[in-house]
Amino acid sequence: MPTRKQPLLISAQGIHWSHQRLLALAVQICLLVLSVIFLSNVIITLGERRLQEDWATQRYSELQTVGTVIADKVAFQQFSTQVFAKSELLKRYLNVPSTEREEKLKQNWKIIKDNIPELLDMALFDPQGHFKFATSDNFGHKPLPPALLGASRNMGGNEIYTSPLEFSPINGKLQPYMYQLAWLENPDQSIRGYLVTYHSMSEILKNIKPAYSSNPSPLLMFDTQGLLYAGAESRTSLQRVPDTIGGSLRQSYPALWRKMATSNFGQFHGDNATFVYLKVELTTQYETRREYLLVSYILNNEIATHFYQWRSILIIGALILTILASLLIFISHLYRLEQGSHKYSIELASRLFHRNVGCIIVNDNSRVVSANKKAAKQLGLPKDELLDRSLQRLLHLENDEYTDIILHVLQHGEWKGEFNSGTDNQAQLTAHIKTQHNSVKTKQYLLITFEDVSELNSAKNDAYINHMLNGSAVATALIHADGKLVRTNQAFEEHFQIQQGTTQCLTDILDHDLGNKWHQILQQIILQGTWKGQVLCSQNHITSSCLQATLKGYLDTSGEIEYIVCTFEQAVQKESPLKRSNMVPHRTTVLVNPRDLESYFKSLSSTNRETSSLILIDITAENMLSHMSDSSQLENRQKEVELQILHDLPIGYQMSHWQLGKLIIILPSTNADEAHHFAIKSMSNLKDIGLNEGICMGIAAYQTGQTLEEYFSNAEVALKRAKQTGEQMICQAFTRQT
Numbered sequence: 001m002p003t004r005k006q007p008l009l010i011s012a013q014g015i016h017w018s019h020q021r022l023l024a025l026a027v028q029i030c031l032l033v034l035s036v037i038f039l040s041n042v043i044i045t046l047g048e049r050r051l052q053e054d055w056a057t058q059r060y061s062e063l064q065t066v067g068t069v070i071a072d073k074v075a076f077q078q079f080s081t082q083v084f085a086k087s088e089l090l091k092r093y094l095n096v097p098s099t100e101r102e103e104k105l106k107q108n109w110k111i112i113k114d115n116i117p118e119l120l121d122m123a124l125f126d127p128q129g130h131f132k133f134a135t136s137d138n139f140g141h142k143p144l145p146p147a148l149l150g151a152s153r154n155m156g157g158n159e160i161y162t163s164p165l166e167f168s169p170i171n172g173k174l175q176p177y178m179y180q181l182a183w184l185e186n187p188d189q190s191i192r193g194y195l196v197t198y199h200s201m202s203e204i205l206k207n208i209k210p211a212y213s214s215n216p217s218p219l220l221m222f223d224t225q226g227l228l229y230a231g232a233e234s235r236t237s238l239q240r241v242p243d244t245i246g247g248s249l250r251q252s253y254p255a256l257w258r259k260m261a262t263s264n265f266g267q268f269h270g271d272n273a274t275f276v277y278l279k280v281e282l283t284t285q286y287e288t289r290r291e292y293l294l295v296s297y298i299l300n301n302e303i304a305t306h307f308y309q310w311r312s313i314l315i316i317g318a319l320i321l322t323i324l325a326s327l328l329i330f331i332s333h334l335y336r337l338e339q340g341s342h343k344y345s346i347e348l349a350s351r352l353f354h355r356n357v358g359c360i361i362v363n364d365n366s367r368v369v370s371a372n373k374k375a376a377k378q379l380g381l382p383k384d385e386l387l388d389r390s391l392q393r394l395l396h397l398e399n400d401e402y403t404d405i406i407l408h409v410l411q412h413g414e415w416k417g418e419f420n421s422g423t424d425n426q427a428q429l430t431a432h433i434k435t436q437h438n439s440v441k442t443k444q445y446l447l448i449t450f451e452d453v454s455e456l457n458s459a460k461n462d463a464y465i466n467h468m469l470n471g472s473a474v475a476t477a478l479i480h481a482d483g484k485l486v487r488t489n490q491a492f493e494e495h496f497q498i499q500q501g502t503t504q505c506l507t508d509i510l511d512h513d514l515g516n517k518w519h520q521i522l523q524q525i526i527l528q529g530t531w532k533g534q535v536l537c538s539q540n541h542i543t544s545s546c547l548q549a550t551l552k553g554y555l556d557t558s559g560e561i562e563y564i565v566c567t568f569e570q571a572v573q574k575e576s577p578l579k580r581s582n583m584v585p586h587r588t589t590v591l592v593n594p595r596d597l598e599s600y601f602k603s604l605s606s607t608n609r610e611t612s613s614l615i616l617i618d619i620t621a622e623n624m625l626s627h628m629s630d631s632s633q634l635e636n637r638q639k640e641v642e643l644q645i646l647h648d649l650p651i652g653y654q655m656s657h658w659q660l661g662k663l664i665i666i667l668p669s670t671n672a673d674e675a676h677h678f679a680i681k682s683m684s685n686l687k688d689i690g691l692n693e694g695i696c697m698g699i700a701a702y703q704t705g706q707t708l709e710e711y712f713s714n715a716e717v718a719l720k721r722a723k724q725t726g727e728q729m730i731c732q733a734f735t736r737q738t
Contacts, residue, residue: 021333028329033322040318044311048303052274055298056267059217059276063294066219067280069208073118074282077199078160078180084112084122085182085195094184094192102133109135118203120170120177125194132193138170139198148181150191156183162283164290165201165221165229167246174245176201176221176229178282178290202230220295226250226257229292238273238297260293273297358429358450366391366406369445378429378450391446395419395431409435409446418453428454475547475568481561483507483518495568506566510535513549520636524690525553525561531690534571546571590642591656598708600654601666608668609702613675616698616715617641618723620661634661641691648685650678664712672701672732679730696722699732 084090089108093101109122113135123134129144147153148161155161161181167174177200184193205219220231220241226249228242240253250257256275259268264279275297282290304311358375360368368389376383379394386394392402396419408415414434420427430451435444475492479485483505488498496509507515513535514521524531530553534546548571556562591597604612619641620634638661645665649655655665667675679697686692698719700711714733722731 017337021337025329025333029326032325032329036318036322040314043314044307047310047314048300048307051303051307052269052298053267055303056274056276059296059298060265060267060278062217063276063278063296066205066208067278067294070204070280071282073204073208074162077118077197078162078283080116081160081180081182081195081197082158084109084197085184090124090184090195106133106135117207118200120175120198120200122198123196125196127191127193129194139168144181144194144196148194153183156185156189159183162290165223165292167229170200176245205230217296217298222249222260222293222295224261224291224293226261231295238299240270241297260295271300273299274303360386360394360448360450362391362446362448364444366446368394375450378427378452391448405433409433427452428457477506477566479506479564479566481522481564483514486563492568520640521551522561523637524693525551525564526555526559527693528690529553535568590646591654593657594708597654597656597664597666600656601708601711604668610704611669611671612702613667613670613672614700614702614711614715615665615667615675615679616658616700616712616719617645617663617665618661618696618698618719619663619694637691638663641686641695644686644689644691645682648682658712664715672699675699675701676730676732683730696729697731698722699730701732 087108089101089105093105105124113119113122121134121136121138123139124132125144126132129146129149131141131143134141148155163179163181165176165178168177169175177198179196179198182195183191184195186192201221205221218231221229223229228245228247228249230245240256242249242252249260253270256268256270259266260277266277268275268277275295277293277295279291279293282292356374358372358378360371360375363369368386368391371383371386373383376386379386381389392399395402397405405415405417414432416430416432418428418430420429430453432449432451434447472489473491475489475495477485477488477492485504485506492498498504498509507518513533521531531551533549535549537546547568550567550569552565553561554563554565591600601609619638642655642663645655645663649665652669653665653667655663658664667678670678676699679699683692683695683697686695696719698715698717698721700714700718702711703714706714718731718733721733722729725731
């Protein structure tokens with residue numbers, strides 16, 4: 001009977017899925033899934049785009065045919081109009097006008113109109129261009145354009161004038177039409193009258209389209225200005241494309257119109273549809289050159305619907321491929337684990353005593369039978385002296401303690417505890433005792449590993465010391481950028497009366513003082529590193545006490561606030577910046593545009609204007625803009641600066657918006673020195689509340705004969721110099737430079 005192979009050191013060595021192995025397996029499968037999804041999307045997108053291109057090519061060919069047919073129809077209509085102009089009934093009526101001949105001519109025209117769907121009406125005009133009669137009243141009886149009458153015209157004889165497309169209500173519905181005019185001349189080329197025929201463009205397209213394209217494909221006609229003339233009634237609603245006759249594509253879809261306006265034909269891939277367009281000429285005569293754009297499109301959803309079958313096949317194939325590849329990855333990991341487990345079982349015994357962990361083996365008599373160099377170093381004894389030593393002696397244990405440990409190991413299979421190594425450096429070691437059986441299964445041995453935890457104990461001692469230091473009388477709190485408390489000391493908890501361990505937010509505790517201004521406080525911490533202010537100020541008229549709050553921010557590697565250290569100390573109450581910024585100034589009027597400011601400037605008396613000064617304030621320096629995430633933050637900052645300046649603005653001075661980030665103050669009856677002192681005072685007040693960062697001021701004195709625009713230009717020059725000097729960020733133009 002074959003003997004059963006026993007493990008060399010450990011009783012069982014099987015396949016163990018480590019966290020690293022599981023993470024690697026999960027990452028590989030995730031990468032596989034993402035790759036398949038990405039590749040499938042690329043293939044589906046390319047397939048849909050190829051289908052779009054095939055449709056566009058086919059539709060462009062159809063548009064060419066439709067454009068050619070429309071031009072031919074217009075040419076044929078010109079020929080028909082010429083034939084109608086030479087008819088015998090018309091000549092008889094013109095030679096000898098009478099009511100009977102007029103009725104015969106109208107009846108003949110009515111028969112012709114009933115047999116030609118696109119022919120809307122026929123009308124006769126006298127030599128002066130005034131309407132005489134027509135077959136219906138669909139069109140207004142307006143005189144003909146003067147350019148087509150008399151000597152001013154450039155056409156005549158057998159030529160036919162074709163008008164641009166126009167709109168007219170017919171049977172309660174707006175329809176596009178064009179008219180053709182034939183000159184009825186005498187043999188001496190004098191004008192006898194004018195014959196005008198009216199043709200419906202929508203009827204022309206309706207008769208052409210079914211013969212050359214599928215009915216679901218829309219066909220639109222625009223002029224060179226982007227107005228829709230035909231096709232609105234034969235399509236489904238599409239956003240940004242006009243759905244009524246006369247709508248402007250230039251206004252509703254500027255991107256498509258720019259593409260169409262720069263070329264005579266092409267394609268445009270929009271968000272919802274693919275468009276194909278072609279510019280056609282209805283007539284090529286010099287005097288009657290008419291160009292229009294034929295447009296067709298197909299919705300992207302329809303393309304996706306046509307591609308649905310191939311997409312389903314591709315998705316199913318990708319799913320099967322993903323499952324098979326995932327199984328292959330799993331099997332490969334399992335195979336490597338099985339191969340590695342045998343190798344690890346063989347190498348474990350040799351590696352056990354050559355790793356950077358102290359290890360000893362103790363037999364059933366509690367005597368050391370083997371030890372590695374690391375264990376000898378940790379225990380402070382030569383390796384040879386460790387052999388055959390007692391475990392109790394190595395661990396410096398009393399008899400009762402050692403007996404309890406051995407009983408615990410026998411009952412639970414292991415024991416772990418700390419002891420002093422007894423060496424000169426008094427290293428603190430952790431002993432991990434595990435029981436193992438040998439191959440005979442009748443005897444057992446103990447595998448003991450040692451770990452030096454001196455640094456860990458030192459860290460615990462430091463943490464204990466920090467805990468004691470944290471128990472100071474100053475209330476201290478560590479918070480996140482959103483105001484949530486991370487850690488507080490006892491003084492903070494007692495002062496604010498919160499329970500330790502409860503998750504609270506500092507902005508909720510101090511909602512009246514900090515909550516409504518937290519966003520501005522964060523901005524100042526990012527810009528300056530700290531924020532100081534007073535909170536919990538009492539309103540007692542006898543005693544006045546506050547807490548001086550200091551918030552210091554610590555940024556992470558990306559420049560965002562990671563933690564904020566808050567300290568609260570007793571302080572004398574003073575007007576806080578937050579409250580000062582909320583005070584209502586005595587001047588509440590801020591002119592919102594330059595026109596109002598110019599009206600105010602002109603309304604000043606000549607004396608006030610001649611002795612005035614102007615201050616241009618810029619709050620958008622580059623070192624601030626790098627921290628501004630959007631314009632709304634800049635607007636909030638500008639409002640705070642406005643409120644502060646308005647609060648200190650003397651009566652008679654006027655402030656106005658110049659643009660986002662810039663303010664203008666006109667100071668009537670104020671010389672340059674007074675204006676400079678006012679600017680320094682305003683900058684000092686802004687500095688007191690932490691709003692002076694990045695603010696520059698340019699000062700200009702009024703000179704006789706200047707316009708308000710020249711006044712601004714001088715202040716802008718001073719503002720540019722103020723940014724360059726960097727001294728007080730205030731500079732004057734044409735007076736003196738600070």
